Amino acid sequence: MYPVWINDGKNPKPKEEIFYEIAANGIFLHKQMPFWTAVVPVDRISILEEGAPDFQSHVPPFPQKLILKAVRFFAWVCREHDSEAIVLIYRNEADDSFFMMAPKQTVSAAKIDYDFPKLDLGPGWSLIGTMHSHGKLSAFHSGTDLHDEASLNGIHVTFGSFPRWSRNSPISVSVEAAVNGHRFPLRVEDVMLGLKREGAEPRTPGEAIVSLQAHREGSRWGSTDSTEMFTLEGGEETLPVDYAPSPKWLAQVTPRSFFPRVRREVKSDSAPSNVMTYEEVRKLLQARRDRKGKEEKKKEAR
Numbered sequence: 650m651y652p653v654w655i656n657d658g659k660n661p662k663p664k665e666e667i668f669y670e671i672a673a674n675g676i677f678l679h680k681q682m683p684f685w686t687a688v689v690p691v692d693r694i695s696i697l698e699e700g701a702p703d704f705q706s707h708v709p710p711f712p713q714k715l716i717l718k719a720v721r722f723f724a725w726v727c728r729e730h731d732s733e734a735i736v737l738i739y740r741n742e743a744d745d746s747f748f749m750m751a752p753k754q755t756v757s758a759a760k761i762d763y764d765f766p767k768l769d770l771g772p773g774w775s776l777i778g779t780m781h782s783h784g785k786l787s788a789f790h791s792g793t794d795l796h797d798e799a800s801l802n803g804i805h806v807t808f809g810s811f812p813r814w815s816r817n818s819p820i821s822v823s824v825e826a827a828v829n830g831h832r833f834p835l836r837v838e839d840v841m842l843g844l845k846r847e848g849a850e851p852r853t854p855g856e857a858i859v860s861l862q863a864h865r866e867g868s869r870w871g872s873t874d875s876t877e878m879f880t881l882e883g884g885e886e887t888l889p890v891d892y893a894p895s896p897k898w899l900a901q902v903t904p905r906s907f908f909p910r911v912r913r914e915v916k917s918d919s920a921p922s923n924v925m926t927y928e929e930v931r932k933l934l935q936a937r938r939d940r941k942g943k944e945e946k947k948k949e950a951r
Contacts, residue, residue, distance in 0.1 A: 650696050654679075669694050704826045704833035706804065706840070708777060709745050711738070713843025717885060719749065720808060720820070722898060723782035724888040727811040728938075730904040732756035735763055735781035738804070743773040749780075751898040757905040758784055760793065765801075778804035784811055788821035788877075790832070798827045804840060810878070812945065816886040819847045819878040837877060844879040 652668040654660060666681040670688070678691045719736050726734040733756055739748040748770060754763035761781060768774075779801065781794070788809030790798070798805045803826065810821040822844065824835040837844060881887060893899075 653694060653697070669696075702831055702833070704828060704835075706826065706835065708740060708804065710839065711747060711841040713882065715747055715749055716841050716843045717881065719780045720881065721888055721892050722751070722894050723780075723784075723808050724811050725892060725894055726756065726902060727782065727784040728888065730756060730902070731758050731784060732904055733758065733761050733782050733784050734902060735761050735779060737765070737776060738778045738780060739768075739770060739774050740777045741770075741773045742775065748774065751901045753901045753903075755903045755905050758786075760905075761797075762905075776801065776803070778806070780806040780808065782811065783807060783809035786810070788823040790823060790825055795827075795832070799830055802828045804835065806840065811887070816888050816890070817880065818887070819880050820887065822877055822879050837879065843882050843885075845882045847878040847880055 652663040652665055654663050654668055654670045656662075656670050656672045663679075668679050669691075670677040670679060671694075676691050676694060677688050680687050680689070715738075722736065723734050726732055734751070735754055736749050736751050739750075740746070741748075750766070750768075752763045752766050754761050756762075765776070779798065783789070783791075786809050788807040790805065790807055794805070794807065805825055805827055807823045808820055809823075810819070812818045822837050824837050824840045826833040826835055838846070894902075
């Protein structure tokens with residue numbers, strides 16, 4: 650068996666005529682022959698056993714209270730703004746406690762712009778993942794999600810299929826871990842409590858889906874849509890009638906405006922026709938909500 654040399658600047662180079670080198674930029678084969686010596690790059694070390702990507706979480710399942718808070722926040726944002734939303738999950742390694750917060754975010758039906766806040770929660774706290782919603786769309790990890798989550802190793806949960814006018818319809822959920830650009834599907838029940846599965850069996854956990862590079866070179870849409878549907882355990886409603894987000898979370902959410910120009914004062918006769926006052930925008934959005942609500946109620950009545 651040929652030696653394998655880890656070139657870390659400390660280990661001495663083997664004296665054998667043939668050996669492998671593991672360096673920062675790849676794997677190399679060293680060959681010393683009677684008339685020449687060569688170092689050539691290789692794709693693999695043939696004398697070693699096969700390895701495979703793997704992910705095992707040591708984090709306890711997110712508690713039901715945490716899931717309820719996130720799901721209801723997402724459902725409210727979907728109903729009020731027809732938009733996505735995101736929260737960040739922190740864990741204290743000392744006592745396995747969790748902390749969840751909504752970062753400052755600008756939201757729309759297809760995108761969330763947000764920044765990671767600089768928080769000092771004290772010793773033992775670490776940012777371990779995210780939860781975000783797709784609003785009315787089904788839960789999956791889109792190309793945008795893959796790009797956003799590439800900078801944060803951890804567990805990433807996507808919720809979707811939120812009905813804007815129903816309080817307890819099933820929602821879709823998809824969970825993946827991301828580490829150094831590689832994705833791993835996780836079983837929903839292993840990651841969070843308080844959800845009751847409706848129908849489809851979970852995906853097989855542990856096996857890497859694909860690298861981020863492969864996503865860039867292949868489909869731009871990311872993973873496939875989730876068919877895993879869930880309701881809240883214990884008869885809990887997705888969006889109770891009296892629910893309202895905490896003022897702190899509400900202040901973090903800014904809906905993205907699709908209107909070209911909006912101004913505060915009352916529109917004058919000389920103002921361009923595409924200028925709308927905030928009151929006009931509010932009435933227009935409310936009319937859209939009312940119209941969609943009536944359409945969905947008619948469908949439910951059928």
